[in-house]
Amino acid sequence: MSPLPHPRPTALDRRGLLKLFGAAGVGLATAACAGPGGTTTPSTASAAAVPTTGTPKGSVSFAHWRSQDKSVFAELISGYTKKYPAASVTQDISPSADYQSSALLEIRGAQSGDVFAAFRGAQFSSFVKAGVYEPLTSGSLIGNYHSTLIAAGAQDGTQYGLPYELVFNTPVYNQDAFDKAGHTSLPTDWDGFLGLLDDLKAKGYTPLVWPGGDSSNNGQFLNTMVMNNAPSDQMFAEIEAGTYKTTDDWFVNTLKQYKQLVPYMQNLPTGTSTTSATEQFASAKAAILAVGSFEISTVRSLGAKFPVDLVAPITTSTAAAAKYEGVYNATFILGLNAATKVGPAAYAWIEYLSDPVNAGIYANGTAQHVTVADVEYTNADLKRIEPWLTKKTLLDPLYQFLNLNISAAVVNSTVSVVGGTDPEQAAAHAQTIIDQQIKIG
Amino acid sequence: MLRRSSTSRSRSVSAGGSGRGRTRRGSRRAHPALYLFPLPALAVYLVFFAYPTLQSFQYAITDWNGYSATYRDVGLANLSTLATGDDLFRNAAENNVKLMFAVVIGQSLFALALALFLARTTRASTLLRALFFLPTIMSSVAVAFIWQFVYDPDTGLVDSALRGIGLGSLQQAFLGSPSAAIYWLAVVQIWFHAGQMMVVFIAGLQAIPREFYEAAELDGAGAFQRFRYVTWPLIAPATAIVTAYTTVQSFKAFDLVLGLGGNPPNSSLDLLSTRIYTTFSNYQYGYAAAESLIFMALIALVTIVQRRALRLLGSRTGEARP
Numbered sequence: 001m002s003p004l005p006h007p008r009p010t011a012l013d014r015r016g017l018l019k020l021f022g023a024a025g026v027g028l029a030t031a032a033c034a035g036p037g038g039t040t041t042p043s044t045a046s047a048a049a050v051p052t053t054g055t056p057k058g059s060v061s062f063a064h065w066r067s068q069d070k071s072v073f074a075e076l077i078s079g080y081t082k083k084y085p086a087a088s089v090t091q092d093i094s095p096s097a098d099y100q101s102s103a104l105l106e107i108r109g110a111q112s113g114d115v116f117a118a119f120r121g122a123q124f125s126s127f128v129k130a131g132v133y134e135p136l137t138s139g140s141l142i143g144n145y146h147s148t149l150i151a152a153g154a155q156d157g158t159q160y161g162l163p164y165e166l167v168f169n170t171p172v173y174n175q176d177a178f179d180k181a182g183h184t185s186l187p188t189d190w191d192g193f194l195g196l197l198d199d200l201k202a203k204g205y206t207p208l209v210w211p212g213g214d215s216s217n218n219g220q221f222l223n224t225m226v227m228n229n230a231p232s233d234q235m236f237a238e239i240e241a242g243t244y245k246t247t248d249d250w251f252v253n254t255l256k257q258y259k260q261l262v263p264y265m266q267n268l269p270t271g272t273s274t275t276s277a278t279e280q281f282a283s284a285k286a287a288i289l290a291v292g293s294f295e296i297s298t299v300r301s302l303g304a305k306f307p308v309d310l311v312a313p314i315t316t317s318t319a320a321a322a323k324y325e326g327v328y329n330a331t332f333i334l335g336l337n338a339a340t341k342v343g344p345a346a347y348a349w350i351e352y353l354s355d356p357v358n359a360g361i362y363a364n365g366t367a368q369h370v371t372v373a374d375v376e377y378t379n380a381d382l383k384r385i386e387p388w389l390t391k392k393t394l395l396d397p398l399y400q401f402l403n404l405n406i407s408a409a410v411v412n413s414t415v416s417v418v419g420g421t422d423p424e425q426a427a428a429h430a431q432t433i434i435d436q437q438i439k440i441g
Numbered sequence: 442m443l444r445r446s447s448t449s450r451s452r453s454v455s456a457g458g459s460g461r462g463r464t465r466r467g468s469r470r471a472h473p474a475l476y477l478f479p480l481p482a483l484a485v486y487l488v489f490f491a492y493p494t495l496q497s498f499q500y501a502i503t504d505w506n507g508y509s510a511t512y513r514d515v516g517l518a519n520l521s522t523l524a525t526g527d528d529l530f531r532n533a534a535e536n537n538v539k540l541m542f543a544v545v546i547g548q549s550l551f552a553l554a555l556a557l558f559l560a561r562t563t564r565a566s567t568l569l570r571a572l573f574f575l576p577t578i579m580s581s582v583a584v585a586f587i588w589q590f591v592y593d594p595d596t597g598l599v600d601s602a603l604r605g606i607g608l609g610s611l612q613q614a615f616l617g618s619p620s621a622a623i624y625w626l627a628v629v630q631i632w633f634h635a636g637q638m639m640v641v642f643i644a645g646l647q648a649i650p651r652e653f654y655e656a657a658e659l660d661g662a663g664a665f666q667r668f669r670y671v672t673w674p675l676i677a678p679a680t681a682i683v684t685a686y687t688t689v690q691s692f693k694a695f696d697l698v699l700g701l702g703g704n705p706p707n708s709s710l711d712l713l714s715t716r717i718y719t720t721f722s723n724y725q726y727g728y729a730a731a732e733s734l735i736f737m738a739l740i741a742l743v744t745i746v747q748r749r750a751l752r753l754l755g756s757r758t759g760e761a762r763p
Contacts, residue, residue, distance in 0.1 A: 097704035101722035104508060126724050130508040213617040215703035268594035271617030276593045404723045405529060408705050415707065419619060436526055440728060441504065 050134040050336060050343040057086035058342035060349050063106070063113030064091070065099035066332065068297075072365035079361075080352045087345040089115075096216070107132050107337060114340040115349050118161060118333040120152045121399035127335065133160035134336040134343075136350070144354040149371040152395065153333045163330035164353065164362075166369040168293040168310055168388055169223045169396050170326035175307040177205050177287035186311050188319035190257065197264040200287045207264040209286035211277040212415050219398050219411035221290040222254075223327040224312040227394045229254050236400040239410065242438050246413060246430040255423035257315055258414050270419040278302065292329075296381050297367035309384055326388060329396035330371050409433035500730035507726035519731035530732060532708050533716035534739070536623050537692060540712065541743070543627035544691040549683050552635045556642030557672075570643070574636035581633075585700025588629045592616055616701055622709035626701065630694060638683045645679025646672065681751045688747055692740055713739070 062073070070091060077089045092112040094103065100123060107113040108130055116132075118124045127133060136142065137159045142150070145162060153161035178184070181199035197207040211217045226235055229250045238244035245251070266272060266280060274291065281289035282302035288311060289295060296308060312326040334353065340346045352358055359372035364379045369389065377383050401407035413430040417423050501519055505512035523530050555573055559566040576584065591598045592615035600612040615625045649672065657667045695714040702710040705719040713736045720729035 097699060100704070101718065108508065122723075126506075126508070129506075213614070213707075215705060215707055266595055268600075268612060268614040268617060271592065271594045271614030273589050273593060275589070276596050280595060404705055404719055408708075412707060415617075416619065419614070419617065433528055436522075436528060439526060440522055440725070 050338060050340055050347075052134075052336070052343055052347035054344040055086060056084040056342075056345035056348035058088075058345050060087060060089045060114045060342055060346045061092050061112045062089050062115045062349065063094070063099075063103060064117035064332070065094055065096040065103075066117070066366075067093050067095075069362070069366050072362055075365070076353065076358055076361060079358065080349060083352070084345065084348055087342075087348065089349055104130055104132070109339060114337050114342050114346040116335050116337060117164070118335060119399075120163065120329065120331040120333060120396070122402040122404065124153070124161065124333055125155070125402055128155050128160055132335070132338055134338040134340070135160055136162060136336060141351060141354055144356065144359075144373060145371050146373050149330045152330045152399075153335075161333035161335035162350070162354065163333045163371050164359075165332040166328060166330050166371050166389075168326055168328050168385065168393070169220050169398075170292060170310040170312045170328075170388075170393075171208075171221065171224065172281070172289045172291065172293060172296060172299070172308050173311045174281070174284060174287050174304075175309055177203070177284065177306075181205075181287075188314055188322065189317060190313070190315050191317070193313045193315075194260065194264075197261070201264060205284075206266045206280060206286040208261060208288045208290055209266045209272070209277045209280045210261075210269050210290040210418070211272050211274040212265075212270040212418055213272050214274045214277075215408065215411070217274045217291050218415060219407070220292050222411060222414055223394075223396055223398055225254050225257065225315060225414075226251070226397060227312070227324040227327055228314060228316050228322045229257075230397075233394060233397070234400060236397045236407075236410070239434065240401055240403055240406050240438075242435075246410060246427045246434065247424075252423055252427050254315070255413060255417045255427055257313075258417045259423055261313075262418055265418065270415050293385060294368060296385075300367070300381070307384065308381060310388060323392065324394045325391045326393045327396050328388070328393040329399065331396075331399075403437055405437045406434050409437070497730045497733055500727050501734050502731075503727040504725075505727040506724045507721070508724070512727065515727070519728050520735070522728075523731055523735055529708065529711065530713075530716055530735075533711045533713045536709070536711060537713050537739075539623050540627055540630070540694065541688060541691040543624055544630050545684055545687045547627060548631045548635050548638055548687050549680065551631055552638035552683060553642050553676075553680075555635065555639040556646055557668075559639070560643050560646040570636075570639065573639055576633050576635075577637040579633075581696040582700045584629065584633050585697055588632075588701060592625065616710065617707075619707075619709045622707070626694070626698065626710060627691075629697065629701065630691065633697070634687070634690060638687065641679050641683050641686075642676060645676040649675045684751065685744075685747060688743060689740075692736075692743075 064073075070093060073091055077091075081088055100119065103113070103116065103118075103123070104126060107116050107127070118127050135158050141162065142159055149166060150159070150163050152163045153159060177200060178196075181196065181203050183196050183199060187193040187196050200207040210221055231244075231250060232238060235244060235250075239246065239251075262269075266277070266286060274295070277286075277289060277291065278295055278298050279302060280286040281295075282299045282304040284304070284306060289299070293310060299308065310326055312324075314322045314325075316322045334350050336343075336346055336350060353362065354372055356372055356374040356376075359370045360375045360377070362368075363370045363375055363377060363382060367379050367381055369375075369377070369382060369385070377386055398407065398411075401410070409430045413426040416426040416429070421429075502514055502516055503512040504515050504519075559570050559573075590596070594600050594612060594614055594617070597615075599615070603609060603611050613621070613625075616622045618625070653671045653675070654667055657671050662670065692712075693714065694712060695718070698706055698710055698712055698715050699718075702715075704715070704722070705711065706715055711719075713732070717729050717732045717736060720732055
């Protein structure tokens with residue numbers, strides 16, 4: 001058999017190819033060493049300002065995490081498009097955990113989120129650092145809000161965002177249960193609180209249900225447990241800065257008070273999810289749900305008919321020593337993307353949401369208060385809780401944490417204590433983690 | 442076709458009395474166009490695998506936060522902190538090892554037991570195979586929700602059943618138990634994937650010739666001896682596949698953990714994958730890159746040890762070739 005014609009191999013043999021790959025590898029390595037961030041540079045507020053006036057037109061992406069509010073927002077979007085026919089709004093909803101971790105990457109390039117929401121605390125702070133906000137200071141928008149409730153959206157004198165939702169991170173109670181236990185007024189000190197729990201227990205209720213197994217909600221109760229125990233309102237910021245320690249008396253005492261509450265909690269509380277805790281409360285098996293006002297709508301959706309209100313554990317030995325009656329949080333911080341291509345339409349969407357009538361639709365539709373002034377609350381639960389808007393409440397301290405690991409270490413110490421660990425030991429373990437995290441930076 | 446022509450050419454060159462070196466050179470050469478075929482795949486590999494991997498080495502020696510244009514070089518500080526001063530990372534690594542052993546042993550044994558019972562093809566066994574395989578096609582999030590209901594101490598299936606039959610003292614906090622949570626997670630993982638591994642074992646079992654069992658029976662081997670001396674050595678390749686897959690699976694457990702434990706999960710459920718995710722969420726990209734490198738090294742180490750162990754098993758049985 002004669003050989004088939006074969007062209008003479010030219011320059012590209014295996015050795016040549018290896019050289020080529022080697023060169024490509026070196027090139028890649030060099031490129032990789034060009035530095036984090038590559039050629040991207042953060043957009044900053046000092047860059048060209050986003051136009052906010054003019055005819056709203058184009059499609060606005062509204063990035064947020066509250067899937068439970070989707071239908072209410074859809075109703076508002078419908079009103080918005082009627083008002084501005086050339087503009088539309090699309091909701092880009094991510095689960096809260098994903099939103100917490102990856103929203104910045106998408107918002108930064110305005111791939112989504114011409115208007116976006118942010119969590120108070122670490123996320124807001126990172127968004128500001130990344131320069132994704134177009135400041136809202138110049139417009140008339142701010143005048144629609146309670147000025148005292150939007151501080152969480154400001155930094156260094158600039159209003160970057162507008163906290164929209166107002167929730168109370170204060171336990172919810174079943175008024176019928178309290179009435180049956182003979183308590184028509186709320187306890188004003190720690191002994192009074194324990195007495196209330198005793199009376200509820202005597203009436204066959206699980207006095208306090210706490211979702212110790214749910215890392216997204218088991219820290220809510222800590223807010224009210226520390227509000228009157230800590231030496232400063234910035235207690236968690238001080239812990240993160242290393243100036244306060246979890247081994248300090250005030251925190252160890254808080255953990256000891258958690259231990260005192262264990263006999264009043266549901267069965268094996270460290271394994272309970274928020275869903276289960278809410279079900280136990282909604283079925284009137286438990287009298288106090290140690291989460292917050294934002295769970296009321298779920299309680300209603302589970303069929304609960306009894307009246308509810310808020311009660312905080314007053315941890316001081318006397319009523320006079322207590323500074324606060326509860327905890328609130330202003331979050332879901334609305335922001336205008338500095339990189340948006342549809343500035344007037346995006347700004348108009350924020351403006352539309354900031355209108356008291358529209359904010360009322362949102363509030364009553366989602367059973368949450370809002371930071372917008374002059375809103376009429378028609379929802380029965382919101383009306384009942386409305387007096388809390390003027391009570392002495394502390395801005396949710398848990399959001400002072402900017403480091404998730406430090407926050408988790410502090411909250412986990414309460415879970416450990418409820419699970420049976422000695423308070424001093426749990427506090428010391430948390431402090432070890434905190435010290436390491438501070439070092440890591 | 443091109444390869445054949447090349448071989449023919451080298452043969453003809455040899456036959457023609459050309460020099461030895463020329464023959465070898467000719468046999469090594471291939472048509473240049475051949476080298477172009479892998480280029481698209483290679484480009485994808487370089488851009489999406491090689492480049493990011495190289496970048497992670499570069500990030501690992503910085504304190505980059507993920508969005509700033511500026512960063513500091515910190516040398517090996519991230520790696521040394523991980524090795525000596527980060528209890529969260531050490532805890533996650535320990536949890537990962539515990540999960541791996543629990544899942545590899547538990548899932549392999551459970552899947553093998555299922556396969557032994559269901560290897561014979563009957564209507565009942567076909568139905569049962571489908572039922573046991575069903576969890577595999579579910580999403581991790583759905584599985585997490587199901588097991589949240591199973592594990593809940595108050596309204597959950599297990600504790601309610603225990604209370605119902607008067608064994609309330611055996612109730613567990615399950616995922617809320619600091620020392621046992623990782624093993625309860627392993628139970629979920631085993632339930633989730635055992636059906637898939639059962640199929641691999643069944644394939645292995647059905648490939649064993651019946652004559653081997655008949656010969657063993659004639660030799661007087663009982664059921665256990667038939668398993669020990671016929672089944673076990675001959676399903677070694679299937680065992681190797683199951684073990685390797687299960688090991689990787691236990692390291693990759695991520696969405697299931699977040700579904701069951703939230704983000705970040707409690708330290709008792711924290712794995713290396715969730716730890717790295719939390720560090721990224723914390724805007725500590727440099728540190729997270731260093732964690733990822735150690736994670737890669739750990740997986741490589743486990744894979745090497747496992748391959749050696751299975752090769753050893755193979756040399757004893759003469760079958761396993763992982």
